[in-house]
Amino acid sequence: MKSENMYCNDDELAKKLNLTYIRDRGEIPKGELYLWKEDCGLFLCKEELSLKADFTDSLPRLKQSNLEHEILLKAVRIKGHEGTLKVLDATAGFAEDSLILAAAGFDVTCCEKNEIISALLKDAHARALKDSNLSKYAERLDVFAGDSKEMMKPEKGFDVIYLDPMFPERKKSGLIKKKFQLLQLLESPCDDEEDLFAAAKGAKPKKIVVKRPAKGPYLAGCKPSHSVQGKVIRYDCYINA
Numbered sequence: 001m002k003s004e005n006m007y008c009n010d011d012e013l014a015k016k017l018n019l020t021y022i023r024d025r026g027e028i029p030k031g032e033l034y035l036w037k038e039d040c041g042l043f044l045c046k047e048e049l050s051l052k053a054d055f056t057d058s059l060p061r062l063k064q065s066n067l068e069h070e071i072l073l074k075a076v077r078i079k080g081h082e083g084t085l086k087v088l089d090a091t092a093g094f095a096e097d098s099l100i101l102a103a104a105g106f107d108v109t110c111c112e113k114n115e116i117i118s119a120l121l122k123d124a125h126a127r128a129l130k131d132s133n134l135s136k137y138a139e140r141l142d143v144f145a146g147d148s149k150e151m152m153k154p155e156k157g158f159d160v161i162y163l164d165p166m167f168p169e170r171k172k173s174g175l176i177k178k179k180f181q182l183l184q185l186l187e188s189p190c191d192d193e194e195d196l197f198a199a200a201k202g203a204k205p206k207k208i209v210v211k212r213p214a215k216g217p218y219l220a221g222c223k224p225s226h227s228v229q230g231k232v233i234r235y236d237c238y239i240n241a
């Protein structure tokens with residue numbers, strides 16, 4: 001599978017994202033976000049901060065022995081399902097969760113609506129397809145930029161729709177790693193959770209799985225069929241919602 005690539009070159013990408021594309025360190029704009037490209041990937045930068053999406057960071061979690069401990073898989077699996085499970089990650093971010101799902105053998109479509117995050121994600125995906133350690137996982141991912149509500153249609157045939165919308169408390173965390181401070185500038189708490197959940201139900205998947213903080217409220221106030229509880233997070237599962 002491949003990622004949808006809309007941009008012919010980096011200038012076109014920067015123009016689309018309304019960012020400056022810097023080739024020379026002398027041109028760095030003060031206090032502004034800009035794009036910087038090296039052989040090792042595309043970076044979003046601001047002053048001393050820089051951020052790229054990189055699937056390599058997830059490699060330890062993708063080992064078969066470690067996957068067994070991922071409660072995400074417990075939440076997403078469908079007992080008795082025959083064939084490959086088709087999952088839509090409708091709030092992809094940097095696709096860390098999508099990678100876990102791909103490593104477990106599912107076919108994963110990931111969709112990210114923020115144009116800058118999706119550009120960084122596509123760059124990471126393109127690099128992963130050429131990386132001998134990551135290609136077997138990256139090949140199970142399709143990456144799309146845009147609002148996933150457009151993709152949530154019954155005819156797409158998703159077995160599971162996975163939602164991890166930004167939760168307000170995460171934004172306030174003082175412990176957040178420095179590089180993720182840039183991500184905070186781009187992500188905003190989800191303001192359309194009812195529409196997102198209604199769209200997921202409209203697609204008629206066998207299951208909807210929603211990631212929440214361990215003690216957070218249900219998405220759109222809707223009680224799940226059951227939950228898989230972890231120490232910090234919880235997965236709410238809605239069967240044939």
Ligand SMILES: C[S@@+](CC[C@H](N)C(=O)[O-])C[C@H]1O[C@@H](n2cnc3c(N)ncnc32)[C@H](O)[C@@H]1O
Pocket residue numbers: 090091092093094095096097098111112113114117146147148149164165166167187190196
């Ligand atoms: C908390 S992050 C997801 C992190 C992700 N689960 C991971 O493992 O990296 C939430 C992301 O969902 C995206 N998002 C929110 N609503 C969306 C929508 N309707 N369609 C596509 N992406 C959406 C946000 O832009 C944000 O990047």
